Amino acid sequence: MAAGLKAQTTTFSRDILGRYICNTLDEALRSANQTASRPDGSPQNDARPFDIIIIGGGSFGSVLAQHLFYQDKTHSHRILVLEAGPFALPEHVQNLALLGLDPPGPTTIAELRASGQDRIPRNEVWGLPWHSDHKFPGLAYNLGGRSLFWGGWSPQLLDSEMPLDRWPANVVYDLNRRYFREASEQLGANVTNDFIFGPLHEALRQQLFEGIAAGRVTEAIPLGQLPLHLDLAEPIAMAAGAGVAAGQARGSVGLVATSQDIWKLEAPLAVQTRTAPGLFPFNKFSAMPLLMKAVRAAESESGGDDVKKRLMVVPNCHVKRLVTARMPGGLNVIGIETDQGHVPVQPAAPVIIALGTIESARLALLSLQGEPNSHLVGRNLMAHLRSNLTIRIPREALATLDPNVKALQASALFVKGRHRHADGTTGHFHLQITASGLGALGTDSEADLFKKVPDIDGFAAFQAATANHVVITIRGIGEMESLNPNNFVRLDAELDEFGVPRAFVSLAPTVKDFALWEAMDKAAEEVANIFSGVRPYEVLAKSREGLGTTHHEAGALWMGDRGPGNSVTKPDGAFYELSNAYVAGPAVFPTIGSPNPMLAGVALGRRLADRLVPRPTPFQPSDGFTALFDGFTTENWRMSTIQDQPGKDDPGRFIVVDGSLESAPGSDIGLYWCTTPTPQDFTLQLEWRRWQDGDNSGVFLRFPDPEKQGYNNTAYVAVNFGFEVQIDETGAPDGADIHKTGAIYRADGRNDNELLTLKPARPVGEWNEYEIRVQGQTYTVFLNGEQVCLFNNPYPDRGLPSTPSVPTFIGLQTHTGRVDFRNIRIKRI
Numbered sequence: 103m104a105a106g107l108k109a110q111t112t113t114f115s116r117d118i119l120g121r122y123i124c125n126t127l128d129e130a131l132r133s134a135n136q137t138a139s140r141p142d143g144s145p146q147n148d149a150r151p152f153d154i155i156i157i158g159g160g161s162f163g164s165v166l167a168q169h170l171f172y173q174d175k176t177h178s179h180r181i182l183v184l185e186a187g188p189f190a191l192p193e194h195v196q197n198l199a200l201l202g203l204d205p206p207g208p209t210t211i212a213e214l215r216a217s218g219q220d221r222i223p224r225n226e227v228w229g230l231p232w233h234s235d236h237k238f239p240g241l242a243y244n245l246g247g248r249s250l251f252w253g254g255w256s257p258q259l260l261d262s263e264m265p266l267d268r269w270p271a272n273v274v275y276d277l278n279r280r281y282f283r284e285a286s287e288q289l290g291a292n293v294t295n296d297f298i299f300g301p302l303h304e305a306l307r308q309q310l311f312e313g314i315a316a317g318r319v320t321e322a323i324p325l326g327q328l329p330l331h332l333d334l335a336e337p338i339a340m341a342a343g344a345g346v347a348a349g350q351a352r353g354s355v356g357l358v359a360t361s362q363d364i365w366k367l368e369a370p371l372a373v374q375t376r377t378a379p380g381l382f383p384f385n386k387f388s389a390m391p392l393l394m395k396a397v398r399a400a401e402s403e404s405g406g407d408d409v410k411k412r413l414m415v416v417p418n419c420h421v422k423r424l425v426t427a428r429m430p431g432g433l434n435v436i437g438i439e440t441d442q443g444h445v446p447v448q449p450a451a452p453v454i455i456a457l458g459t460i461e462s463a464r465l466a467l468l469s470l471q472g473e474p475n476s477h478l479v480g481r482n483l484m485a486h487l488r489s490n491l492t493i494r495i496p497r498e499a500l501a502t503l504d505p506n507v508k509a510l511q512a513s514a515l516f517v518k519g520r521h522r523h524a525d526g527t528t529g530h531f532h533l534q535i536t537a538s539g540l541g542a543l544g545t546d547s548e549a550d551l552f553k554k555v556p557d558i559d560g561f562a563a564f565q566a567a568t569a570n571h572v573v574i575t576i577r578g579i580g581e582m583e584s585l586n587p588n589n590f591v592r593l594d595a596e597l598d599e600f601g602v603p604r605a606f607v608s609l610a611p612t613v614k615d616f617a618l619w620e621a622m623d624k625a626a627e628e629v630a631n632i633f634s635g636v637r638p639y640e641v642l643a644k645s646r647e648g649l650g651t652t653h654h655e656a657g658a659l660w661m662g663d664r665g666p667g668n669s670v671t672k673p674d675g676a677f678y679e680l681s682n683a684y685v686a687g688p689a690v691f692p693t694i695g696s697p698n699p700m701l702a703g704v705a706l707g708r709r710l711a712d713r714l715v716p717r718p719t720p721f722q723p724s725d726g727f728t729a730l731f732d733g734f735t736t737e738n739w740r741m742s743t744i745q746d747q748p749g750k751d752d753p754g755r756f757i758v759v760d761g762s763l764e765s766a767p768g769s770d771i772g773l774y775w776c777t778t779p780t781p782q783d784f785t786l787q788l789e790w791r792r793w794q795d796g797d798n799s800g801v802f803l804r805f806p807d808p809e810k811q812g813y814n815n816t817a818y819v820a821v822n823f824g825f826e827v828q829i830d831e832t833g834a835p836d837g838a839d840i841h842k843t844g845a846i847y848r849a850d851g852r853n854d855n856e857l858l859t860l861k862p863a864r865p866v867g868e869w870n871e872y873e874i875r876v877q878g879q880t881y882t883v884f885l886n887g888e889q890v891c892l893f894n895n896p897y898p899d900r901g902l903p904s905t906p907s908v909p910t911f912i913g914l915q916t917h918t919g920r921v922d923f924r925n926i927r928i929k930r931i
């Protein structure tokens with residue numbers, strides 16, 4: 103965080119979270135400028151450009167940034183996120199108080215202009231940037247995007263929803279083998295619900311199970327044919343082990359629900375209420391807590407130095423277009439034009455478009471005009487068909503419900519369906535079932551129900567629940583056909599407020615889409631009949647929603663493995679026509695299936711991150727050497743401590759940067775020591791570099807455990823009991839050879855028994871090699887292959903060889919400036 107810009111105070115609040123999470127674009131660009139200075143005035147010739155730039159800090163951009171950051175254990179990649187909106191909320195709106203920040207209703211730009219709302223956000227953060235014949239709620243312009251408002255339903259795509267004539271086979275394999283599971287665990291959607299349970303839920307689930315098993319939902323996929331994607335929550339698993347789970351109890355018609363199939367009706371909701379011991383669950387998932395944690399980790403690991411920060415987030419930065427140039431490898435993104443100015447892109451740096459599907463397509467259209475196969479961009483647009491049926495039934499309709507249950511309760515269930523068309527092809531849909539009842543709503547219960555009901559846009563319907571009735575909403579979600587020529591995103595003639603063409607969106611259902619919609623609505627009515635039993639149900643609301651209302655746009659930059667004439671992007675999300683640009687999110691889906699795109703979008707984002715930043719390979723030396731630092735693991739390293747030294751109580755620190763350990767001095771000298779004892783005699787090899795001529799550090803040898811000598815500053819244990827091989831080209835403070843690089847320095851000022859043949863180190867910014875041989879009491883130092891010091895230890899109580907009872911260690915010094923160390927390894931002599 104830059105020292106000059108503090109949290110700002112408004113009339114009502116202080117912007118602490120925004121300042122602690124975000125940077126300005128000027129701060130980000132300054133951190134990459136080698137000719138600039140740090141806030142303390144020191145040079146930053148160690149600055150470098152960003153390695154990965156993500157356009158969009160919403161649902162998928164935030165998840166992608168977080169995974170890239172944590173995947174980059176060597177801290178070798180600088181990641182920049184550009185988000186058009188501000189920081190607004192720290193987590194999902196349903197995890198907060200009942201604020202009333204629901205997504206707004208669908209509209210058009212024309213309607214917004216007519217009411218004077220086209221230049222102001224709706225419900226604080228929502229805006230609509232494109233034209234269409236359909237109404238859309240638009241986008242949430244804020245960090246975390248629409249993940250702060252989504253319903254949380256996270257069913258997994260079936261294999262039949264990812265046909266191999268459309269989806270690359272290796273993508274489907276990777277999703278099923280690994281990434282669906284990882285994504286569901288990240289969302290908190292990998293276990294059956296342990297926050298929605300109780301008699302109402304169990305009664306509805308049992309009645310639904312019996313109805314489906316009896317064939318009363320014509321096009322429901324038989325439960326036995328569905329995979330069980332959810333693990334059993336711990337209480338359920340324990341009950342199942344005891345043979346008393348609801349799934350093993352007999353229902354009203356004597357049908358036994360097997361322990362596997364009944365759980366397939368559990369709603370796959372991204373709500374985490376249990377986690378590892380000692381950790382807090384995140385409740386309903388949004389991308390914002392992930393991004394916040396990663397950003398603060400980057401701040402902490404950098405010591406507050408923006409130059410070393412490996413993840414920076416810039417809000418309120420609207421990207422207008424990508425600047426491209428023809429390079430030997432093809433068309434390359436060389437810059438990003440924003441409303442705040444130009445952001446340079448180094449030639450090989452990946453630029454990842456992670457906006458909403460429609461805005462991602464618009465940016466691609468603006469950037470690829472006139473390029474081969476650019477006519478494919480924006481095609482294959484898909485959304486979901488959606489219907490709502492809200493009913494009210496008397497509690498007596500639920501055969502297994504205990505009549506004594508009176509408390510307000512909620513339920514969430516899931517039914518998967520498949521419709522076979524006349525030509526033998528199939529379309530998929532599912533029913534999201536939410537219910538509430540058995541208690542009247544009051545102020546507290548309303549707020550509690552708000553947190554439980556998955557879809558907040560349907561929350562108002564449940565206010566009709568009473569102690570004697572249950573309100574049930576059955577929401578159908580169906581897939582649209584892919585490659586419909588009438589569904590597309592194109593550029594509009596009108597320019598937006600930033601001077602670039604808006605998008606125009608066309609959506610038109612096919613005959614098959616309408617047939618699937620009919621089948622889905624019929625299935626919803628059949629489920630309603632299952633719940634109502636022999637009694638008629640009361641219809642509170644019944645509607646088909648507009649095609650633009652689902653927030654589930656997908657496919658306009660779809661992936662494929664059959665070349666640039668058949669899809670816009672490759673199986674890893676890379677553009678065929680842009681050598682360093684990628685897409686993250688549902689825009690790359692070849693087909694949409696019926697699930698909310700969050701799970702698959704997160705899974706594909708994680709897959710992309712793993713390809714851009716593979717897991718690091720630990721440094722493994724040869725020739726009998728053992729690594730003391732593998733490039734990222736620091737569990738065997740410890741920083742010295744200082745106590746009872748007011749004003750000189752900071753030993754500094756070492757940070758992992760680019761696979762190396764870099765010193766960051768404090769107010770007194772510090773020691774970063776390796777807790778692995780050295781052999782009795784050894785050869786130590788390492789590489790080091792400095793960033794300024796005056797940088798000062800050193801390598802300490804053969805000192806005992808610093809924490810067992812009773813020192814206020816434990817670094818002085820190494821000074822007084824070991825020896826330091828100097829790193830100091832100036833020989834401060836007096837320029838004497840004993841203070842210069844390669845010499846073995848002794849704090850008592852002696853220089854006897856030491857033969858120096860010093861050589862200059864390589865220039866600032868270049869790596870140097872040290873080889874230090876310690877055998878008996880003879881110390882030999884080689885700098886870049888040349889001997890610079892031969893020392894015979896004359897001290898009887900210093901530099902003692904390591905023994906099992908009194909081990910000795912090596913360590914690195916914090917003193918002045920920044921010095922990096924890497925490839926640290928040791929070998930017994």
